[in-house]
Amino acid sequence: MDLYWYMMAMVVPATTVIVFTRLTRNKYVGVMLTFVVFGASIYRGFYPTEWVIYIDSASIFVGYIIVEIFELDNFNSEDEE
Numbered sequence: 208m209d210l211y212w213y214m215m216a217m218v219v220p221a222t223t224v225i226v227f228t229r230l231t232r233n234k235y236v237g238v239m240l241t242f243v244v245f246g247a248s249i250y251r252g253f254y255p256t257e258w259v260i261y262i263d264s265a266s267i268f269v270g271y272i273i274v275e276i277f278e279l280d281n282f283n284s285e286d287e288e
Contacts, residue, residue: 212255216262220245224270225279234280238271 220241228237245263254260274280 209255212259213262216259217266220263220266221270221273224267225273228274228280232280232282234271234274237274237280238267241267241270 223241223244224237226237227240228234231237231240245267248254249260254263
């Protein structure tokens with residue numbers, strides 16, 4: 208069961224950053240919303256070890272890098288062209 212927490216800590220925060228960035232079309236808002244969601248869950252005590260929190264932090268950073276590389280916060284409309 209411990210492996211489950213570590214695997215989810217590697218994937219879910221990065222995915223959350225990407226989803227929030229696409230919904231809000233702003234990478235900074237996407238990262239801040241992710242920090243709020245995961246900060247609330249840390250405060251409530253849903254994490255079994257500190258290593259899961261460290262991996263979550265690294266995963267949020269990886270999600271931000273993915274948004275930067277693929278420019279997912281840019282929205283190009285066909286009407287503007």
